[in-house]
Amino acid sequence: MDNWIDMNGPDGDVVLSSRIRLARNLSDFPFPIAMSDDDAAKVKAQVRDSILKSNTVLSRDFDYVDLAKTTPLDRMAFVERHLISPDLAREYKRGAVLLSRDEKVSIMINEEDHIRIQTIFPGLQLKEALDLADKIDDVMEENLKYAYDEEIGYLTSCPTNIGTGLRASVMLHLPALVMSDQIKNVLANLNKIGLAVRGIYGEGTEALGNIFQISNQITLGQGESEIIENMIGVTKSIISNERYVALEMYKNNKMRIEDMVYRSYGILKSARILSSEECMKHLSNVRLGKNLGIIKAEMPINGLLVYTQPANIQKIEGKELSPFERDVARAAYVRERIK
């Protein structure tokens, strides 16, 4: 089964991915923060079986990974691929994750909540991601007793998730808005309407590869479809903004944009030592170049943004590497994938 990341999605020029997360808890157990190791083990087993022993096609699509049995490198690689959260990687001893083979679905067990169903789709596909998450939710609910209140909805460990337990997010590549310095206004406006913005790897990584993750903050008092429609509307407006600014910028600085794009392409094809940050910078430039039609060649840029991260490059090499060795391996990997 191919990984979702190498597929094209709608509005894929700007939207790297759409993610849905549903927070669920089991009514027979205290929230993870308050439960015993024994409870944690029972939750892991029940949730695992709800998928692997279900009478659906899902039972064959998923792998169960007990995080207590993984290496730090494994966990870091999962985090880089957004399959588990940094929190779960830290609290791995009682945690587990169910992963679909295409990595479109990851079900975290014993993170802040007992269950967090996550679905990721390429491009702008929030509805599709929600549909899949809902389907998985239904399958699991057949075998699990959720903590649910008729009036307020799903109960969660943190009050901000109560209600639908839904978080919707999109990962956007916004090089033109960054270069034209218009990103500040865009981000300020998003905050005003209650959406949170982070970098590709959380707070403080905003500049990395000009990639921004936008997510809803309010889960109570809004229905699922209301949340999704709102996110889609906002995202579409950012998409057209980015496209317009990119074209204007290119029209007014044709040679400078082409110079920037081709230099980045040349460096990615040439460098023998490549830091993660420099790599993302050049991948971002080349991605812009492809969107503007400057570069025609096909190349797996979205995948490279993830697989060149420190832990994943070590997983690809099959061993732990020093920072310098990683930079050498990253350069070799990029040359190989991009030529």
Added chain:
Amino acid sequence: MDNWIDMNGPDGDVVLSSRIRLARNLSDFPFPIAMSDDDAAKVKAQVRDSILKSNTVLSRDFDYVDLAKTTPLDRMAFVERHLISPDLAREYKRGAVLLSRDEKVSIMINEEDHIRIQTIFPGLQLKEALDLADKIDDVMEENLKYAYDEEIGYLTSCPTNIGTGLRASVMLHLPALVMSDQIKNVLANLNKIGLAVRGIYGEGTEALGNIFQISNQITLGQGESEIIENMIGVTKSIISNERYVALEMYKNNKMRIEDMVYRSYGILKSARILSSEECMKHLSNVRLGKNLGIIKAEMPINGLLVYTQPANIQKIEGKELSPFERDVARAAYVRERIK
């Protein structure tokens, strides 16, 4: 007839070119600084005819260029190719130059002296350059009356050139000595033994492309062959120094050197805007890479170092260009020649 610059010469990894200059004056005229316009015109005609109307093969190999009839761009391009001096370009109204088609020989007329015979050969070929200069000198002397004193030799406008009137120089590419910071010692030692060091385009251009021009300063009291043997000996010692340091540097920093070389190669193949300085930096790195066997592809680096200079790139384009247009034309020219 192919231009000398695209040919390989002995020790061509380090020595870009060997140059000989003979200063001569006509006994029937005052030195250029003191002569009338009428005298200047007569000198131009006599010197021109001494070659073009000689009974030798030379008469067919040379073009006569009256500098009064050239554009500023023509003259600047000649300077960049080292065919005339900046001084003659400034005082062009009374000046002329005889150029051999392969540009190995240029005979400047009415520079500081009435005649300056210059020969340029690729690589370390000072003797060959001197042989050719002497041959041309002999042909000219058949038709001209030189200012010559039996005791002190050729009389010249400036006392530093009296005697043989000979200046010998080599153009050296010394990236490893620069990178290892050993160049300072080398240059200090050269000054101690009476040799002058400049950058490729004179004083103050030392850093450009890691290229250094070394020339003798004393022309009186030394024979031609003594001057040449001395220059060859010094040059050979610098060559082995550069080669040793380059290999050591590569051995100890293999990946970093390859990264530097391939990045420069990648940028030269990719950039759409390229300043003269940046271009020389990358050409220098690629040249080092070729010398170290990192890059195998053939490319005309020595020629590019000259033809990418501001005036020559405009001559190639066939029109005057703004600085930005030059940077664009330079990038296109380099991509075309290097691919």
